Amino acid sequence: SKAFFPFHHVSDSSRAEFTIDRILGLDRQEQPGQVKPYRPWTGGSLRPSSTISSPSCKPINVLCLPSSKGQEVKAEGPIQQLPPLNWYVGRRPRTAFTGMQIEVLESIFQVNSYPGIDLREELAQRLHLDEDRIQIWFQNRRAKLKRSHRESQFLMVKNTFTSLQT
Amino acid sequence: SKAFFPFHHVSDSSRAEFTIDRILGLDRQEQPGQVKPYRPWTGGSLRPSSTISSPSCKPINVLCLPSSKGQEVKAEGPIQQLPPLNWYVGRRPRTAFTGMQIEVLESIFQVNSYPGIDLREELAQRLHLDEDRIQIWFQNRRAKLKRSHRESQFLMVKNTFTSLQT
DNA sequence: TTTTAATATAATGTC
DNA sequence: GACATTATATTAAT
Numbered sequence: 086s087k088a089f090f091p092f093h094h095v096s097d098s099s100r101a102e103f104t105i106d107r108i109l110g111l112d113r114q115e116q117p118g119q120v121k122p123y124r125p126w127t128g129g130s131l132r133p134s135s136t137i138s139s140p141s142c143k144p145i146n147v148l149c150l151p152s153s154k155g156q157e158v159k160a161e162g163p164i165q166q167l168p169p170l171n172w173y174v175g176r177r178p179r180t181a182f183t184g185m186q187i188e189v190l191e192s193i194f195q196v197n198s199y200p201g202i203d204l205r206e207e208l209a210q211r212l213h214l215d216e217d218r219i220q221i222w223f224q225n226r227r228a229k230l231k232r233s234h235r236e237s238q239f240l241m242v243k244n245t246f247t248s249l250q251t
Numbered sequence: 252s253k254a255f256f257p258f259h260h261v262s263d264s265s266r267a268e269f270t271i272d273r274i275l276g277l278d279r280q281e282q283p284g285q286v287k288p289y290r291p292w293t294g295g296s297l298r299p300s301s302t303i304s305s306p307s308c309k310p311i312n313v314l315c316l317p318s319s320k321g322q323e324v325k326a327e328g329p330i331q332q333l334p335p336l337n338w339y340v341g342r343r344p345r346t347a348f349t350g351m352q353i354e355v356l357e358s359i360f361q362v363n364s365y366p367g368i369d370l371r372e373e374l375a376q377r378l379h380l381d382e383d384r385i386q387i388w389f390q391n392r393r394a395k396l397k398r399s400h401r402e403s404q405f406l407m408v409k410n411t412f413t414s415l416q417t
Numbered sequence: 418t419t420t421t422a423a424t425a426t427a428a429t430g431t432c
Numbered sequence: 433g434a435c436a437t438t439a440t441a442t443t444a445a446t
Contacts, residue, residue: 178423424443
């Protein structure tokens with residue numbers, strides 16, 4: 086009964102059991118199940134990723150990942166005894182788009198920065214990519230455009246201000 | 252996310268203007284009077300004549316159009332002529348909760364995922380946050396928990412299926 | 418060092 | 433309030 090979350094509406098803080106002090110007092114228990122993200126590309130064997138290790142340890146899962154280029158074979162002498170527990174196990178290997186894929190995506194982006202599911206699916210099929218990659222690409226592309234827009238506006242304001250001073 | 256969140260979007264790829272071939276054909280030419288990209292943050296571009304799935308607007312201080320999600324809005328009689336004018340202008344800057352605030356919110360969440368207004372107000376006062384932020388936090392937190400439940404169920408089913416095959 | 422794919426999550430709109 | 437989707441800050445790979 087500890088890791089169960091009742092989806093019932095408990096009235097409010099007027100009940101003594103739900104006073105903040107009370108709740109915070111009886112906290113300190115085991116955190117029930119850190120939420121596991123959905124990572125279809127992993128084998129489903131996710132490690133409790135709450136263990137953050139030092140950034141010096143090299144990922145051991147690189148070898149299992151498809152996109153590894155093999156430059157990771159550098160054998161540093163003393164092998165780390167304890168499992169490094171890399172802090173990004175489960176992260177999707179970075180996709181490397183081809184120039185042709187980028188070209189098409191950019192072309193579409195110029196016309197439609199918010200492609201719906203159908204266009205994304207069609208693009209995925211055409212470009213041999215997952216639809217998720219397409220969606221992420223457009224999200225990041227929009228952010229990039231917005232960033233550049235912000236910067237140019239900042240420059241404009243700055244230049245105006247500067248020329249007013251001269 | 253595709254498997255778990257069946258999106259219901261505009262089938263824009265079926266529209267001639269957004270066929271990939273068509274887009275790639277008129278690429279880089281910027282033909283006069285043609286579709287302009289929908290770039291809400293520039294404030295300079297108009298929404299193209301056809302419906303692009305996009306979020307709707309928040310009537311904070313901005314004049315904007317009602318949403319055109321597409322599939323419901325088939326053919327409205329009078330064409331709405333006003334420009335969409337940035338649905339994100341006036342968007343609240345993303346709140347960065349402190350570790351201590353998260354800790355308290357998580358503790359409360361473990362006991363009560365549906366805090367009533369009184370508890371929310373008390374939390375707001377204690378954590379120096381607005382009550383709306385608390386409410387939004389709990390909404391997003393519930394969604395996250397639900398996602399994790401869906402995911403673990405999916406994993407269970409998948410593992411069962413896999414072990415049945417061995 | 419720079420760019421950007423991927424992640425996590427706060428905010429928004431529609432129901 | 434649920435849900436889908438967005439914007440955005442961050443992380444990490446190139």
